[in-house]
Amino acid sequence: MVAVAPIQTAPAGRDTRPGARIDVRNVSHRFALRGEALPVLDDVSLTVEPGEFVALLGPSGCGKSTLLRLVAGLDTPVRGALHANGEAITGPDPSRVVVFQDPTLFPWRTVRDNVGLGPEAQRAGRTRAGRKGVGERVDAALELVGLSAFADAFPHQLSGGMAQRAALARALVNDPQLLVLDEPFGKLDSLTRIRMQGELVRLWQAARFSVLFVTHDVEEALYVANRVIVFSERPARIVAEVRNDAPYPRHRDDPKLVALRREVLAQLGLTA
Amino acid sequence: MSRILTGRIDMSTQTPTLELAGLHADGELAPRNGGKLVVAGLATLAWLAGAAITQWWPSLDDWQYTRQLLILKLILAALSAVIGIGAWRANGLSTKPGQTQIKRPLRIAAWLESTPWLLALALGITAWEVVTAQLEWLPRPFFAPPQALIGVFFDDLPRLASSVSHSFVLLAYGYVLGALTGFVVGVSIGWSRIVGYWLHPVLRLIGPLPATAWLPLAFFFFPSSFSASVFLIALASAFPVAVLTWSGVASVNSAYYDVARTLGARPSFLILKVAIPAALPSVFVGLFMGLGASFSVLIVAEMMGVKAGLGWYLQWAQGWAAYSNMYAALLVMALMCSGLITLLFRVRDRLLAWQKGLLKW
Numbered sequence: 079m080v081a082v083a084p085i086q087t088a089p090a091g092r093d094t095r096p097g098a099r100i101d102v103r104n105v106s107h108r109f110a111l112r113g114e115a116l117p118v119l120d121d122v123s124l125t126v127e128p129g130e131f132v133a134l135l136g137p138s139g140c141g142k143s144t145l146l147r148l149v150a151g152l153d154t155p156v157r158g159a160l161h162a163n164g165e166a167i168t169g170p171d172p173s174r175v176v177v178f179q180d181p182t183l184f185p186w187r188t189v190r191d192n193v194g195l196g197p198e199a200q201r202a203g204r205t206r207a208g209r210k211g212v213g214e215r216v217d218a219a220l221e222l223v224g225l226s227a228f229a230d231a232f233p234h235q236l237s238g239g240m241a242q243r244a245a246l247a248r249a250l251v252n253d254p255q256l257l258v259l260d261e262p263f264g265k266l267d268s269l270t271r272i273r274m275q276g277e278l279v280r281l282w283q284a285a286r287f288s289v290l291f292v293t294h295d296v297e298e299a300l301y302v303a304n305r306v307i308v309f310s311e312r313p314a315r316i317v318a319e320v321r322n323d324a325p326y327p328r329h330r331d332d333p334k335l336v337a338l339r340r341e342v343l344a345q346l347g348l349t350a
Numbered sequence: 351m352s353r354i355l356t357g358r359i360d361m362s363t364q365t366p367t368l369e370l371a372g373l374h375a376d377g378e379l380a381p382r383n384g385g386k387l388v389v390a391g392l393a394t395l396a397w398l399a400g401a402a403i404t405q406w407w408p409s410l411d412d413w414q415y416t417r418q419l420l421i422l423k424l425i426l427a428a429l430s431a432v433i434g435i436g437a438w439r440a441n442g443l444s445t446k447p448g449q450t451q452i453k454r455p456l457r458i459a460a461w462l463e464s465t466p467w468l469l470a471l472a473l474g475i476t477a478w479e480v481v482t483a484q485l486e487w488l489p490r491p492f493f494a495p496p497q498a499l500i501g502v503f504f505d506d507l508p509r510l511a512s513s514v515s516h517s518f519v520l521l522a523y524g525y526v527l528g529a530l531t532g533f534v535v536g537v538s539i540g541w542s543r544i545v546g547y548w549l550h551p552v553l554r555l556i557g558p559l560p561a562t563a564w565l566p567l568a569f570f571f572f573p574s575s576f577s578a579s580v581f582l583i584a585l586a587s588a589f590p591v592a593v594l595t596w597s598g599v600a601s602v603n604s605a606y607y608d609v610a611r612t613l614g615a616r617p618s619f620l621i622l623k624v625a626i627p628a629a630l631p632s633v634f635v636g637l638f639m640g641l642g643a644s645f646s647v648l649i650v651a652e653m654m655g656v657k658a659g660l661g662w663y664l665q666w667a668q669g670w671a672a673y674s675n676m677y678a679a680l681l682v683m684a685l686m687c688s689g690l691i692t693l694l695f696r697v698r699d700r701l702l703a704w705q706k707g708l709l710k711w
Contacts, residue, residue: 150612172614182605186627186704198623199615232704252613 097129097288098162098173098255100149105158107144108313117313118144119155124307124316126256131282131289133299135342136309142292145314146260149290150176162256172196174256175249179264181241183233189244190229193219196252219247222281239270250281257282259291263298275302279326296342300335301328308345318345387441390434390465396472397427403476409483415501419479422500423472430468433461494674502678509663514682516658517648520576521690524583525644529637532588536595536636540629541621553592561586561647569655579651586647587640591633598632599625631705634698641694645687660686 107119118141126132134142147153148160151170160167162174175196183192194203194216203209220226223243233241242262249257259278263271279302282289293299299306300322308318320342324334401423404416436458475496481487483495503510538545539553561582572578602625610624652661660683667675 147608152608152611170611170614172612174612176608176612178605178609180605182603182609184606184624184627186630186702195610196613199610199613199619234704248609248613258612 096255096286098126099128099164100126100256100288100290101159101161101164102145102149103159103161105145105148105155105160106313107141107148107153107155107157119148120313120315121158122314122316123158126288126290129286129288131279131291131302131304133291133293133303133306134309135293135296135299135306135346136314137311137346138294140309140312141314142309143260146176146258146290146292149256150174150258152176172200172252173254174258175252175254176258176260177242177245177249177262179261181233181238181245183236183241183244183248185233188230188232189225189236190216190220192233192244193247193251195248200252215251215253216247219251222250223247223277239266239274242266242274246278246281250285254287256288256290259289261292261294264293264295271298276327278302279328283326296339296346297330297335300338300342301330306338306342308342318342320345386462386465387434387438389469390430390437390462393430393465393469393472394427394434396469396476397423397430400472400476400479401427403480403484407480407484409495410486411483413483413495413497413501415497415504416483418500418504419497423475426468426472430465430472433458433465433468437462491671492673494677498674499678499681502675506675506678510678510682513658513660513663513679514686516656516662517652517660517683518686520579520652520656520659521583521644521648524580524648525587525641527580528584528587528644529591529640531584532591532636532640533595533633535588536592536597536633537599537621537626537629539592540596540599541625553589557589557593561643562650565651565654575651575655575657579648579656582651583644583647586643590639590643591636594636594639595629595633598629601632602628631702634694634702637694637698638691641690649683 102122102124105119105122106117108115108117110116122145124132134145136142144153148155149162149167151167151174154168162171167174183189184195187195191198194212197203197212197215203212217226217229220229223246225240225243225247228236228240228244233244236244242265246262262278263274266274275298289303291299291303300320304322306320306322307316308320309315310317320338322335322338324332328335401420404420404423409416440458479496482493483497535549535553539549540546564582564585568578568582569575572581606624606628607620610620615624648659649661649664652659653665656662660679663679664676667673667679
C-alpha cells in the first residue's frame with residue numbers, strides 16, 4: 079500500500095481520459111412501496127468534473143444511494159437525465175464501477191478470482207495474451223490494496239477491512255473512469271476506516287479517476303473530497319455545496335477542516 | 351426422502367460442532383483411551399467366544415458354510431486384537447515418563463473409535479446365530495442364520511452381482527437424466543418469468559404426484575420396461591432437484607447481480623457464473639432428496655416390471671421362499687444406497703469447499 083501507480087493504461091478504443099465527467103440534470107426518482115409512490119430524489123442536479131473527488135453527504139436513508147445506483151446505470155430515473163462524458167447513461171458500464179457498503183465478494187471464488195471478475199465478465203481473458211494481461215492486472219490490483227498474500231484465500235477467511243480492500247481491488251482492476259463508492263467504510267472499525275480513507279485518497283491521486291463518494295460521516299467527507307454536496311432528509315434535495323481546497327495529504331485536526339465541519343453540520347441543522 | 355434432507359442439514363449445521371468435539375477428544379485422549387483399550391480387549395474376547403460357540407455348540411440342523419463363519423469370526427477377533435495392541439503400544443510410547451509426548455498416529459485413533467462397534471457386532475451376530483442355528487427359537491424359513499447369508503454370497507454371487515450392476519445402470523440413467531432435467535427446469539423457472547409462468551403450475555401439479563403412480567401407464571407407453579423405469583426414476587428425482595434449484599436461484603443475493611452488472615456482465619454470465627454457483631448449496635439438498643426418491647422408485651420398478659436388478663432379485667427370492675437370499679439382497683442394497691449417498695456427499699464437499707465451516711484443510 080506504499081507504492082502507488084496507475085494499474086494499467088486503458089485498453090485501446092476506450093476513452094483514455096483519466097476521469098469521467100458526470101452530469102446529473104434535474105433527476106427525480108421514487109419507489110413504489112405497497113402501491114404508494116415514495117419519493118426519494120427531488121430535482122437533483124450536480125456535475126462531477128473529470129478527476130474530481132465529490133462526496134455526497136446526508137442523513138441515512140435520504141436517497142444518496144439511489145442517486146449512486148442511477149449514476150452506475152443500475153436503475154433509470156423517473157425524471158431527468160444522467161450523462162457520462164456527454165453520453166446518456168443507459169445501463170451499467172465497467173468504466174463506472176461501484177463499491178458497495180458490503181464487500182459482496184462472491185463466497186465461492188478466491189480473492190484472486192473475485193478481483194478478476196470484471197475482466198472475466200468483459201471476456202478480456204479469452205486469448206492467451208489477454209489471459210496473461212488480465213493476470214498481471216489482477217496481481218497489480220491485489221498488490222495495490224496489499225492483499226497479494228491473500229490471493230488464494232476465500233472471502234470468509236478475510237477480516238472486514240481486507241474484504242473491503244478486495245472489493246476495492248475488484249473495482250480498480252477495471253481501470254475505471256469513475257469510482258462510485260456507497261459508504262464503503264461504513265461497516266469498518268474506526269481505525270481501519272481512517273487507514274482506508276488515506277489509502278483511497280492516495281489511490282485517487284495516483285490514478286486520477288473521478289470519485290462519487292456517499293457517506294453520512296462529515297469528517298470523512300471533508301477528509302477525502304474536493305467538494306462536499308449536502309443532502310436534505312428524504313426526498314433528497316441538495317441543500318449546500320462546500321468546496322474544500324485543503325491540499326492533500328490532509329490532517330484531521332487542520333483548523334480549516336474543523337471550520338468547514340462546523341459549517342457543514344450547521345447546514346444539516348446540527349450545532350455541535 | 352425427508353430423512354435424507356434432515357440428514358444433510360444436520361451434516362452442514364453440525365460440522366463445526368463435530369470439529370470442536372473432535373478437537374476436544376484430541377485434548378483428552380489419554381483418559382478415554384484406557385476405556386477404548388478395554389473395549390478392544392473385550393471385542394477380541396467376544397469374537398473368540400463367538401468362534402468357540404460356532405465350533406463346539408452344534409446347530410440343530412446341518413448348515414453349510416459354518417466353517418466360513420468361524421473363519422470370519424476369527425479374522426475379526428484378530429483385527430480387534432491388532433487394534434488393541436497397536437493402540438496400547440502407541441499409548442505406552444506417549445505416556446513414558448521423561449519423554450516428550452508423541453502424538454498418537456491418527457489412524458490408530460480412528461480404528462480405536464470403531465472398537466465399541468466391533469464388540470456390539472460380535473455380541474449381536476453370535477446372539478443371532480444362537481437363536482437361529484443352535485436353538486432355532488425363531489421360525490425356520492423366515493429367519494436365516496448368519497452362515498446362510500454367507501452361503502448366499504458364495505453360491506449366488508453371479509446372480510447378485512448382475513442384479514447390482516443392472517440396478518446401478520438403471521439408476522444411473524434415470525437419476526442423471528432426472529437430475530439434469532430438474533436442474534435445468536429449476537434454473538429456468540428461477541431465472542425467466544415466462545418459463546416460470548408456464549412451468550410452475552405444471553411442476554406444482556405433477557411434481558407432488560408419486561412417480562410410482564405413473565407405473566402402469568409408463569409400462570404401457572414405453573417400448574421397454576427399461577425405458578419406462580428410466581422415465582419413472584428420472585421423474586422422481588427431477589422434482590426435488592427442480593424445486594430446490596429454483597429456490598436456490600430465486601434466493602440469490604441481488605447485490606451479487608448488481609456487482610456483476612456494474613463490472614460488465616452479460617445475462618449468460620449472470621446465470622452461469624453468479625446464479626448457479628450461488629444456488630449450488632440448495633441444489634445439493636435437492637440432489638440428495640432426488641437420490642433418495644430414485645432408490646424407492648428403482649426397487650418398485652424392478653419388482654413390478656423389469657426382469658433384472660435387486661428389486662427383481664428380492665421378488666424372485668420371495669417366489670422361492672429363499673429368505674436368506676432376501677436378507678443378503680437387502681444388505682447389498684443398503685450398501686449400494688449408502689455408498690451412493692456417501693459419494694454424493696464427497697462430491698458436495700469438494701464443490702462447496704468454499705462454504706464456511708465445510709472447509710477442511
